[in-house]
Amino acid sequence: MMPDLDPETDLSFTRTLAVPRHLIWECWTKPEHIPHFFVPAPHKVTAVDIDLRVGGRFNTTFEVEGTAMENNGVYLELVEGEKLVFTDTYSEGWKPAADPFMTAILLLADAPGGGTSYTAIARHRNPDTRKTHEDMGFFDGWGTVATQLEAYAKELM
Incomplete structure (x- = not known):
């Protein structure tokens, strides 16, 4: 089910991926897969720590142009094979982040031909944060991540 989107604070796109939904879910929920797609190349993921449960951690470390960037967050909602919601607003133990950026919602559904309808939503606290994310390249960046995913x-099929 598609949540109501607020054009002032939300960014979203939907794409059909030519891969079964169960594989997309596996890629997003098992730490060994995340480094293969999670940030646009040539940037890379150097560490992943997942505790896949509501309130569990979703922590990643990226390397962007030689700089390490930690991103710690928690899962807010998990619907097996269909919906994954995580945020950097909190870290594990519901500790508030000093400067949260967004909440991500991933929606997966079967698509014709055995593929997956893949919707990525980024919710922001305010219009300024949304604009910052759009200007940073949300559509190109998240689109590249979807292509890499x-x-x-497909290599796992």
Whole structure:
């Protein structure tokens, strides 16, 4: 089910990926898969720590142009194979973040031909944060991640 989107604070796109939904879910929920797609190349993920449960951690470390960037967060909602919601607003133990950026919602559904309808939503606290994310390249960046995810998941078939 698609949540109501607020054009002032939310960014979203939907794409059909030519990979079964169960593989997309596996890629997003198992730490060994995350480094293969989670940030646009040539940037890379150097560490992943997942505790897949509501309130569990979703922590990643990226390397962007030689700089390590930690991103700690928690899962807010998990619907097996269908919906994954995580945020950097809190870290594990519901500790508030000093400067949260967004909440991500991933929606997966079966698509014709055995593929996956893949919707990525980024919710922001205010219009300024949304604009910052859009200007940073939300559509290109998350689109590249979706392309990388599809290519990597095809290798698992």
